[in-house]
Amino acid sequence: MVIDTKKERRLIFFALIVLAIYLSPLFILQENAHIRVHDNLDSNLAWYKVLAKSEEMFGAVNGAIPQIINGQLSRNAFGTEYSVIVWLYALFPTMTAYAFSQALTRIVAFFGMYLLLKKHFLPGERWLILQIGASLAFALTPFWPSGMLSTLGMPLALWAFLNIRNGEGTWKDYLALTIIPLYASIVLGFFFFLSAMGIVWLWDVLRGKGWNLRFLLSIGYMTIIFVMVEYRLVYSFLFFKELNSRDEYFHANLPFWRSVRLFIKNYLLGHTHVMTLHTLLIVPATFIAIYFVYTKKLWRQEKIFAFLFGLNILLSFWYAFWFYEGWLPLTKKFHFMDTFNFARYHFLRPLVIYASFALALKIISLQGINWAKMAKWIIVLQIVFLGLWNDEIIYKDKPTVQEFFAEDLFHEIKEHIGKKQEEYRIASIGIHPAVAQYNGFYTIDTYNNFYPLSYKHQFRKIIEKELAKNKTIRKYFDKWGGRCYIFTAQLGKRYMIKKDSKRHLKNLELNTDVFKEMGGRYIFSAIPIDNAEQNHLMLDKVFVSKTAAWKIYLYKTL
Structure with missing residues (x-):
């Protein structure tokens, strides 16, 4: 034919x-452009950038990514x-x-x-x-x-x-x-x-x-x-x-x-x-x-x-x-x-x-x-x-890529802190850790399904009281744990809280001592924490930008 x-x-x-x-x-x-957030902006796109800047592209099979979870994340995970x-x-x-x-x-x-x-x-x-x-x-x-x-x-x-x-x-x-x-x-x-x-x-x-x-x-x-x-x-x-x-x-x-x-x-x-x-x-x-x-x-x-x-x-x-x-x-x-x-x-x-x-x-x-x-x-x-x-x-109602990663906003935060990013560790509340990671911050939280179980158990102590209040996040963390996040009972599995939110975190109970033991010095929160002092935290400054989807409340440990 x-x-x-x-x-x-x-x-x-x-x-x-x-x-x-x-x-x-x-x-x-x-x-x-607007693109998918789940398992995309909230993870992979940040991972590629972190890997490219880590000097671990050809790292050893037993090597690690220093920017994430205190260097306990295996190079192989990327x-x-x-x-x-x-x-x-x-x-x-x-x-x-x-x-x-x-x-x-x-x-x-x-x-x-x-x-x-x-x-x-x-x-x-x-x-x-x-x-x-x-x-x-x-x-x-x-x-x-x-x-x-x-x-x-x-x-x-x-x-x-x-x-x-x-x-x-x-x-x-x-x-x-x-x-x-x-x-x-x-x-x-x-x-x-x-x-x-x-x-x-x-x-x-x-x-x-x-x-x-x-x-x-x-x-x-x-x-x-x-x-x-x-x-x-x-x-x-x-x-x-x-x-x-x-x-x-x-x-x-x-x-x-x-x-x-x-x-x-x-x-x-x-x-x-x-x-x-x-x-x-x-x-x-x-x-x-x-x-x-x-x-x-x-x-x-x-x-x-x-x-x-x-x-x-x-x-x-x-x-x-x-x-x-x-x-x-x-x-x-x-x-x-x-x-x-x-x-x-x-x-x-x-x-x-x-x-x-x-x-x-x-x-x-x-x-x-x-x-x-x-x-x-x-x-x-x-x-x-x-x-x-x-x-x-x-995804027209989601943040654009620029709004999501908010590079200008996080550059301002970095300049305000005034230290080399490798000298301190941060964690996020109400936003994905990938945002901070993309902007070069060293995080004790992460989204990855292959990291040491001992780290997960240590991190759990920070949010232990919050997990006890909310069965959904307790089951989500304990029976999976891919999202090693600062979960709160009030927010549950909401970790994309935009800058126009009127929410406040109330009755937050974090183990800040463990947070500091793990190197944590700052928390990037998408909403204000009403009882920050009870958690041994102090509001340092609030950051907002026209090109960012988030308003960041910068808390530092006392």
């Missing part, structure tokens, strides 16, 4: 224009120096790096899904619009920014693996398998993807299709590349003997019916780290398609779609029931089941959902002219819907 390359190029060019429009606010607005994203933030200003990362990820996502659909799932010029439309939609999904290609690179990797599995592998496939690990995380997607490929290989063997050593070796090859790139993670997992904060992470705590509810919620709405926005259009489309498959007995012809439909349900079920309390006997016996998040097999869902979406639209299109028109409208509406979920729209 001769493919109309002109039409193909026109549609690809149109898709890239749409992607460029989608990404344009990041490049145009830069620090005035990931590998062989990741492209780390170098983007080391070489460019924050928002330039962020914009480049978004563009790179989405372009690879588009072409990866297009190659996969065109070659393996939806071949044929007839389906060109569906191939490119589904690929564009996939590339517009609001993925977790620091995940990079951890999920959005899976279609490209699957395309390469299927080529090799079918005996059609070329240097391009091995190049893809080599490059992806440099811009993805094994624990945030590819451990689960590679183990799934292993299952596919084993299934082929059990069905009598032979050992297919080339396919098996390609899986091993990509795994080895990941291990080499993520050598810090591997070292920490195998050789770190000191207990860390993940050793007090307990996931199996949901009763049966709450697990069922979580299964339904995840299936219909997705998860914040792998958002697919599939509820309104993709779910109905796939159910319409499965109806036609069932009523017209198309199971053999549409076996790939049927498999993906079932796999999608299974992945949500697995995610939800990973938190079922019935796992407790096993987690007590096998501790790694708590420290490693096996629920993340659901990170396969973006690939599964959008591949099945394309196949569902094909099945619908085959039912007649009107059905075919409806299929095209569904894909157009999905793309429009995803466009409306642009960060600049969704």
Whole structure:
């Protein structure tokens, strides 16, 4: 079949224009852009800057980041120096790096899904619009920014693996398998993807299709590349003997019916780290398609779609029931089941959902002219819907990047204190510690899920009385502890209190003696502390700026 390359190029060019429009606010607005805060501004973006300035980019595997928690945060907690994203933030200003990362990820996502659909799932010029439309939609999904290609690179990797599995592998496939690990995380997607490929290989063997050593070796090859790139993670997992904060992470705590509810919620709405926005259009489309498959007995012809439909349900079920309390006997016996998040097999869902979406639209299109028109409208509406979920729209009520990090305001605070930042330690109340860290302050608080358990227990003494007053934050800190924050019973889990807040902290009870023992000298509070003296604190000065989201009440210890 001769493919109309002109039409193909026109549609690809149109898709890239749409992607460029989608990404344009990041490049145009830069620090005035609105982007995701959770697991982004409140953590990763600050971590990249801290790492770049720490002189620990190539630090030893037993090295530490001196700026955070008194140098007890392992260098390995900030990931590998062989990741492209780390170098983007080391070489460019924050928002330039962020914009480049978004563009790179989405372009690879588009072409990866297009190659996969065109070659393996939806071949044929007839389906060109569906191939490119589904690929564009996939590339517009609001993925977790620091995940990079951890999920959005899976279609490209699957395309390469299927080529090799079918005996059609070329240097391009091995190049893809080599490059992806440099811009993805094994624990945030590819451990689960590679183990799934292993299952596919084993299934082929059990069905009598032979050992297919080339396919098996390609899986091993990509795994080895990941291990080499993520050598810090591997070292920490195998050789770190000191207990860390993940050793007090307990996931199996949901009763049966709450697990069922979580299964339904995840299936219909997705998860914040792998958002697919599939509820309104993709779910109905796939159910319409499965109806036609069932009523017209198309199971053999549409076996790939049927498999993906079932796999999608299974992945949500697995995610939800990973938190079922019935796992407790096993987690007590096998501790790694708590420290490693096996629920993340659901990170396969973006690939599964959008591949099945394309196949569902094909099945619908085959039912007649009107059905075919409806299929095209569904894909157009999905793309429009995803466009409306642009960060600049969704997060318009959140602080801009400039307002969040408030560099001018914190420079003023630094100048007022008048000491070298490494000579004293601070903690924050009502704002994320990442803000202070981004601005060069040395903090005893942090957001990280891999730090010494002994530090967590020592830090807990500072907020012990506050935790006793509030069950929510007590459970949040004790059973997870990734946010090693100065929690207060009054504020609970609110740590983004803007400068227009009228709140006051009343009846605060901190153990300031422990705070000082840990090097703490100043507290950056987003609101005034009414009983500061009872906590051996003194208000030094209040800082406010037009370009900052926060008003900072600077307290120093007595």
